[in-house]
Amino acid sequence: MSLNIYGQNLDSRLLIGSALYPSPQVMKQAILASGSQVVTLSLKRQNPNEQSGQQIWHYLQEIVRQTNGHLLPNTAGCKTAKEAVTLAHMSREIFKTDWIKLEVIGDDYNLQPDPIELLHAAEQLIAEGFKVLPYCTDDLVICQRLYDLGCQVIMPWASPIGTGKGLMNPYNLETIRMRLPDATLILDAGIGKPSDACLAMEMGYDGVLLNSAVALADNPVLMAKAFGQALQAGEQGYVAGIMQERQTAHPSTPTLDTPFWHQNS
Amino acid sequence: MNIHINGKAYALGHENHISVSSALTLHFIEPQQSTFAVALNGDFVGKTDYDTTMVKNGDSLDVLQPIQGG
Numbered sequence: 001m002s003l004n005i006y007g008q009n010l011d012s013r014l015l016i017g018s019a020l021y022p023s024p025q026v027m028k029q030a031i032l033a034s035g036s037q038v039v040t041l042s043l044k045r046q047n048p049n050e051q052s053g054q055q056i057w058h059y060l061q062e063i064v065r066q067t068n069g070h071l072l073p074n075t076a077g078c079k080t081a082k083e084a085v086t087l088a089h090m091s092r093e094i095f096k097t098d099w100i101k102l103e104v105i106g107d108d109y110n111l112q113p114d115p116i117e118l119l120h121a122a123e124q125l126i127a128e129g130f131k132v133l134p135y136c137t138d139d140l141v142i143c144q145r146l147y148d149l150g151c152q153v154i155m156p157w158a159s160p161i162g163t164g165k166g167l168m169n170p171y172n173l174e175t176i177r178m179r180l181p182d183a184t185l186i187l188d189a190g191i192g193k194p195s196d197a198c199l200a201m202e203m204g205y206d207g208v209l210l211n212s213a214v215a216l217a218d219n220p221v222l223m224a225k226a227f228g229q230a231l232q233a234g235e236q237g238y239v240a241g242i243m244q245e246r247q248t249a250h251p252s253t254p255t256l257d258t259p260f261w262h263q264n265s
Numbered sequence: 266m267n268i269h270i271n272g273k274a275y276a277l278g279h280e281n282h283i284s285v286s287s288a289l290t291l292h293f294i295e296p297q298q299s300t301f302a303v304a305l306n307g308d309f310v311g312k313t314d315y316d317t318t319m320v321k322n323g324d325s326l327d328v329l330q331p332i333q334g335g
Contacts, residue, residue, distance in 0.1 A: 017333070017334060017335030018333040018334060018335075019332075019333035019334055019335045020333070020335070021333075027333070040334050040335055041331055041332065041333060041334045042331070042332050042333065042334025042335075043302070043329040043330065043331060043332065044329060044330065044332045045271040045272070045327060045328065045329060045330075046271065046292075046299070046301050046328045046329060046330035047271075048292060048293050048299070053330045053331060053332055054299065054300065054330070056331065056332060056333055057300055057330070057331040060331070073334070074334050074335070076334055076335070082307065083307070086304050086307055086308060086309050087329075089302075089309035089311075090302035090303070090304060090309055090329055091302070093302045093309075093311060093312065094300055094301070094302045094329075094331060095331070161335070162335075211335030212335065
């Protein structure tokens with residue numbers, strides 16, 4: 001089963017970041033090992049004396065070619081709707097994509113999105129033809145408003161960026177899934193372990209976006225592979241239909257004709 | 266006039282304004298060799314407008330390039 005992002009069908013449900021790897025070579029190997037077809041990247045002020053930016057850009061272009069994938073530029077660092085809109089335009093020109101991972105940060109301590117500025121930016125960008133993938137908190141009403149504005153993809157956080165704390169509020173995330181059955185929901189940020197990603201998929205999420213959990217692993221390439229498999233396991237578990245939880249124990253082994261002394265009691 | 270490009274100050278003598286194209290030559294050795302996008306005072310300037318958009322005294326130009334991101 002494929003992931004659909006604004007009409008594009010993708011084989012993998014994992015979206016992966018390109019930052020924090022020990023080297024560009026490891027970044028490329030890890031992304032390829034993950035099976036992901038969507039790679040996030042960003043923009044920064046250019047230093048003409050520094051060649052590393054161009055080198056990374058060449059690596060990312062090569063990854064996209066090899067995976068038949070897509071670049072997903074973000075608006076990291078923006079604190080207002082205006083900044084995010086400007087950065088989205090700059091990204092569209094450079095990367096030739098109207099996909100934008102919309103980030104508008106409201107608090108420097110936990111990098112929590114500013115929901116008010118996020119909504120303003122999303123509304124403007126959608127009006128200008130962007131395909132907006134907003135990074136937001138696990139607030140149902142904000143997610144609903146983003147969806148109503150025309151965001152086909154909504155990306156609530158699992159926990160603050162880079163913490164690896166996993167799913168802080170499973171109830172909130174399950175409620176968003178239940179209340180927005182037609183939205184493409186991608187769990188973004190705070191994922192630490194493959195089991196976190198698996199849990200999101202078991203909830204019925206459509207995909208997971210992560211970066212630090214792979215890039216900061218002792219072995220990023222192996223961890224990337226583990227995440228790819230965890231997403232597949234979680235998705236198949238969701239589709240297969242998870243049993244209802246029960247309050248009391250029920251024997252798995254048939255009790256009829258139980259051997260030995262139980263027959264006499 | 267004085268302008269800033271990526272936070273660096275440039276003093277340009279007695280000129281009243283220069284085009285974005287001209288300003289970029291202060292920043293780059295070979296602009297055509299690089300992948301970048303431009304904002305003037307926080308507003309996006311498309312490549313097709315570099316020759317006709319003017320940079321004036323006190324203006325600030327941001328020249329951005331791709332980097333890794335999450």
